[in-house]
Amino acid sequence: MCIRDRTYIATHEFKSKELQEQYFQAVQSMTETDIQAAVTGDQAKCQMNFSNGSDSMKMFCWWEATSSQAIIDQLGDMNSFFDTECHEMNEVLDLRT
Numbered sequence: 001m002c003i004r005d006r007t008y009i010a011t012h013e014f015k016s017k018e019l020q021e022q023y024f025q026a027v028q029s030m031t032e033t034d035i036q037a038a039v040t041g042d043q044a045k046c047q048m049n050f051s052n053g054s055d056s057m058k059m060f061c062w063w064e065a066t067s068s069q070a071i072i073d074q075l076g077d078m079n080s081f082f083d084t085e086c087h088e089m090n091e092v093l094d095l096r097t
Contacts, residue, residue: 007089008063010071012082020054023081038078043070 014020027035039046044065051059059082065071068086075084
């Protein structure tokens with residue numbers, strides 16, 4: 001299956017305020033290339049991340065993946081910071097120009 005065959009929106013909810021702070025500290029110490037490598041694999045690739053920093057306990061990501069489990073697997077150790085709920089989007093209207 002081609003990764004682009006399935007589009008997901010994932011909601012990542014931090015397990016605690018302390019873990020949220022640790023997550024953002026870790027991400028700030030990474031290069032963009034490191035971050036891309038962490039969320040890119042053969043079965044799942046994060047396309048975009050939406051967050052409000054420490055103002056919200058939730059982040060949202062747009063993924064292309066073969067399955068919800070592929071997203072969880074790709075997140076690997078990041079799963080210790082947050083719980084993830086994945087929703088497959090069967091219809092996507094892209095209004096970007």
